[in-house]
Amino acid sequence: MLDHLVGGDVARLSPEAPVPVLALRRTVSALGGAANVARNAVSLGGRATLVSVVGDDAAGRALAERAQREIGPDSALVIDPTRRTTEKTRFVAGAQHLLRVDAEDVHPVPETVATALLGRLDSALRRADALVLSDYAKGVLSPAVIRAACALARRRGVAIVADPKPATLALYAGIDVIAPNAAEAAAVTGLPVGSDAEVEAAARALERLTGGAVVLTRGAHGMTVLDRSGRATHLPTEAREVYDVSGAGDTVVAVLALAASDDLVLAARLANRAAGLAVARVGTTAVGAESLRQALAPTAAAGGRVMSLAEAAAAAAEWRGRGARVVLTNGCFDLLHPGHLHLITQARARGDRLIVAVNDDASVRRLKGPARPVQPEADRARLLAGLTGVDAVVLFPEDTPLAVIEAIRPDILVKGADYRLDAVIGGDLVRSRGGAVVLVPLLDGHSTTATLGRLADRTGAA
Numbered sequence: 001m002l003d004h005l006v007g008g009d010v011a012r013l014s015p016e017a018p019v020p021v022l023a024l025r026r027t028v029s030a031l032g033g034a035a036n037v038a039r040n041a042v043s044l045g046g047r048a049t050l051v052s053v054v055g056d057d058a059a060g061r062a063l064a065e066r067a068q069r070e071i072g073p074d075s076a077l078v079i080d081p082t083r084r085t086t087e088k089t090r091f092v093a094g095a096q097h098l099l100r101v102d103a104e105d106v107h108p109v110p111e112t113v114a115t116a117l118l119g120r121l122d123s124a125l126r127r128a129d130a131l132v133l134s135d136y137a138k139g140v141l142s143p144a145v146i147r148a149a150c151a152l153a154r155r156r157g158v159a160i161v162a163d164p165k166p167a168t169l170a171l172y173a174g175i176d177v178i179a180p181n182a183a184e185a186a187a188v189t190g191l192p193v194g195s196d197a198e199v200e201a202a203a204r205a206l207e208r209l210t211g212g213a214v215v216l217t218r219g220a221h222g223m224t225v226l227d228r229s230g231r232a233t234h235l236p237t238e239a240r241e242v243y244d245v246s247g248a249g250d251t252v253v254a255v256l257a258l259a260a261s262d263d264l265v266l267a268a269r270l271a272n273r274a275a276g277l278a279v280a281r282v283g284t285t286a287v288g289a290e291s292l293r294q295a296l297a298p299t300a301a302a303g304g305r306v307m308s309l310a311e312a313a314a315a316a317a318e319w320r321g322r323g324a325r326v327v328l329t330n331g332c333f334d335l336l337h338p339g340h341l342h343l344i345t346q347a348r349a350r351g352d353r354l355i356v357a358v359n360d361d362a363s364v365r366r367l368k369g370p371a372r373p374v375q376p377e378a379d380r381a382r383l384l385a386g387l388t389g390v391d392a393v394v395l396f397p398e399d400t401p402l403a404v405i406e407a408i409r410p411d412i413l414v415k416g417a418d419y420r421l422d423a424v425i426g427g428d429l430v431r432s433r434g435g436a437v438v439l440v441p442l443l444d445g446h447s448t449t450a451t452l453g454r455l456a457d458r459t460g461a462a
Contacts, residue, residue, distance in 0.1 A: 001086035001104075001136070002063050003032035007406070009432075010093040022093060025429060026402050031066050032088060033250070034134035037163075038071045040254035040287060041132075043362065043397070044274070049124040050075040053109055053117060053140050059085035070362065076120035080113045086138055094406070106139045118148050125156045130257040133162040133172070134250065146171045160212075163253045172210050177264065179215040179253055180206070199224045200232045215268050217252055223272050227264040235265075235272050248275045251287050277308050293378070305385035305392055312355055312394045313407040319391075320411070325351035328410035330401040332359045333380050334373040339443045341387070346440040347414035348389035355392045356384050357404040363397055400425045410435060417441045 005028045010020040038048035054060030067075040086104040131153040135141045160175040166187040182193040189205040192198045203214040203226040214226040222237040252271040259267035274287045316326045329347040348354045364373040385393045405426035413430045417439045427437040
């Protein structure tokens, strides 16, 4: 499915009806559902093949194009001309959801489409270590398709991880890991899921039903893991701030599939931490490997300067509370050069605290082409964090820093003078809150493109 986020600010009620007026600031689209599971797997350093169904419509074509770009060329999408591609549009003011509009067709896919789907799945399983069945009850994972998919995976010795819906949960008997949420577990078992003891009882009922290990997600209460030995472990939530829970379950399932091993509790701990990062971002999102690595590193908890967006937003709020002016600048910062250092120095001089937002590897590829970045996101972030005057570095997966600007709420936004003031993304938002946008003159002859050109010339001359 495709997820759309329509974001803005609300400052008044409509004179036509008692409803808020949303002043539009941005519209963002992202892969959702099973596609978001695959996107998270790739973002975390794995390889994924998306096997699913789309309609013969503009949304289906847009989804296929995004899947090729963000998941990889092996995506196997079957077109069903009788249905529309599922789209979910969320209207959000700041981090507050106002409305969700679903455009979808959930009738079971025709037998011809199911047959084509299973054929592509069988081909994909030849080079797979795990099969994730992400069931959103949209008509693709019918009982027949679930049974056939599980049989194909077992025949090839591939581990099966499922995020099921209550109506079909009993069909997953014999799989390796099942990962429902607490409400779904309650719906299937009829048991309460309030306390740890109640959740454990529900997990054991699910284990008897499916024969597999259980990872039961519990929102603000974390997770409960019932491993293959029957041992129950309760993990507290890793979320420090919650802006949006959309897609957090997709992140959990992706990590469980990538970390599939005998140590299910360790895999669940990783998934729990990744979900904590996901809910700290507005909109459906993918958690990057470097973000997860930093969140797991001791320096992250001790105040390391490479931070998640939630951590940086909290730090910025604390600094502002002490009277400091918070400055934000952003860019790819690939192959750090004197031009970058000039921008950082000038930005730091405009305020008391400096946050640098850095495009992650996937967004640099979309913006600069498949040969970029030269340096991976982890190296770029660490180099910037080591510079004098940089107080925090944040990696972001979007093509623009608007979500970062909304979360950080900088007093001053600094960009290079190759921008026009009226064209700086997020500039109007900063100014609307009493802040300022500053354009810094560029250093002639210093750019990553120029550096790469000189290297190419020297290589050719050699």
